[in-house]
Amino acid sequence: MLKPPPPFFETEIAVLVGLPEPYGFVIRFALATGLxxxxxxxxxxxxxxxxxxxxxxTKSGKGRRIPLGFDQDVEREVRSRVGRFxxxxxxxxxxxxxxxxxxxxxxxxxxxxxxxxxxxxxxGGTLAALQQVLGHASVLTTQRYARLSDExxxxxxxxxxxxxxxxxxxxxxxxxxx
Numbered sequence: 001m002l003k004p005p006p007p008f009f010e011t012e013i014a015v016l017v018g019l020p021e022p023y024g025f026v027i028r029f030a031l032a033t034g035l036x037x038x039x040x041x042x043x044x045x046x047x048x049x050x051x052x053x054x055x056x057x058t059k060s061g062k063g064r065r066i067p068l069g070f071d072q073d074v075e076r077e078v079r080s081r082v083g084r085f086x087x088x089x090x091x092x093x094x095x096x097x098x099x100x101x102x103x104x105x106x107x108x109x110x111x112x113x114x115x116x117x118x119x120x121x122x123x124g125g126t127l128a129a130l131q132q133v134l135g136h137a138s139v140l141t142t143q144r145y146a147r148l149s150d151e152x153x154x155x156x157x158x159x160x161x162x163x164x165x166x167x168x169x170x171x172x173x174x175x176x177x178x
Contacts, residue, residue: 004144005108007115015102023098025077026086027112032074033066034116034134037091037109044084051075055135064135117142 008016016027030040039055047054053066068075078085088094091109099107113134120130131142 004114005106005111007118008104008107008111012102012104012107013115015104016098016107019098019101022087023094023101026088026094027098028074028077029085030109030112031116031119032068034113034120035066036113041084041086041089043086045078045082048078053078062135064132066133 013031017024017031019027026040029035029043033040033043033053035043035053035055043053043055047056048068051068053068054063055066056063068078095107095109099105117130117134120133121127127139127142131139134142136142
């Protein structure tokens with residue numbers, strides 16, 4: 001199995017989401033939903049129900065519902081649109097144009113999905129919910145997609161303050177003497 005590409009850096013995301021329309025919207029929409037390219041190009045305004053994007057044509061053939069509240073700005077933007085959200089059909093030509101417009105030479109459409117997955121977890125979402133949103137049959141696939149940054153892991157360790165694995169009310173020394 002191939003190693004997924006690393007997620008975009010915050011500086012790259014800032015450049016990508018700021019691209020002129022329709023490129024900027026497509027990127028914001030992908031980063032807010034984690035959709036595959038084929039799902040992105042099929043998504044339409046009438047697929048939105050109660051703040052959820054209903055995706056019926058999926059890779060697995062099983063429909064799923066994607067919450068749009070992950071990014072409030074994109075949710076408002078989606079509600080203001082009519083018809084298909086994405087007018088492009090060819091992912092490669094879209095990626096070439098984005099690389100040219102943004103200067104982000106490592107841009108690949110599928111990286112948007114990986115970036116979504118990493119951000120989901122880094123913002124406190126669960127792996128189980130992410131698996132459902134991405135439509136993965138196996139949580140192992142979801143784990144491949146969503147790698148936490150070193151900075152996030154370090155911050156999480158600091159937040160826990162050495163409490164991981166500690167027996168409440170006792171020191172390591174007391175517990176090991178039993």
